[in-house]
Amino acid sequence: MTEKAEPEINWDETRPQIIKLALELGPLVVFFIMNGRADIFVATAWFMAAMVISLSLSWLILKKIAVMPLVTGVVVLVFGGLTLWLQDDTFIKIKPTITNTLFASVLLGGLLFGQSLLKYVFGDVYKLKPEGWWKLTLNWGLFFIVLAVLNEVVWRSFSTDFWVAFKVWGIMPLTVIFSMSQLPLLNKYAPPAEPVKAPPVVVES
Secondary structure (H helix, E strand, O other): OOOOOOOOOOHHHHHHHHHHHHHHHHHHHHHHHHHHHOOHHHHHHHHHHHHHHHHHHHHHHHOOOOHHHHHHHHHHHHHHHHHHHHOOOHHHHHHHHHHHHHHHHHHHHHHHOOOOOHHHHHOOOOOOOHHHHHHHHHHHHHHHHHHHHHHHHHHHHOOHHHHHHHHHHOHHHHHHHHHHHOHHHHHHHOOOOOOOOOOOOOOOO
């Protein structure tokens, strides 16, 4: 019997996802570096500037700004502005909680009304059967709740430096691992002729 050839990843379609991931991760790295060199308030100012640059580059390079990074960017500017104005780092620390809870509420709320809203975010990249979109949306919604809870536990229980490090070097690996864990689901519910793509990675900045 002839072994079935493994499907090949379409790198032409995967490359924009890699660029998108780099643009979303960039502001977090800037935030981490500046917090180490100065303090949380200087880091927040740089974080806000880096987020604006990231969104601008996304528009210039990819010709679009995805919904989730745009929402995250707006929340960063609002809560970052409050942090600098009131000189209270609580606002920037609860920002991930607010953002992740918002994403979870939208995704899980959409499912209650029979809508897999994640399809509107990744529908131009992935072709899945309706059941696949429903399960993927549910998984991401629950994962965002986990991230919100983790953020609350870490910022309330540990130092600011530890929270910043966890935000950059803890949340990102967890997100990548979770994203990779969704690959079997993508394969299971993709049309037979659909090429394998790298699983979506949503970075909460």
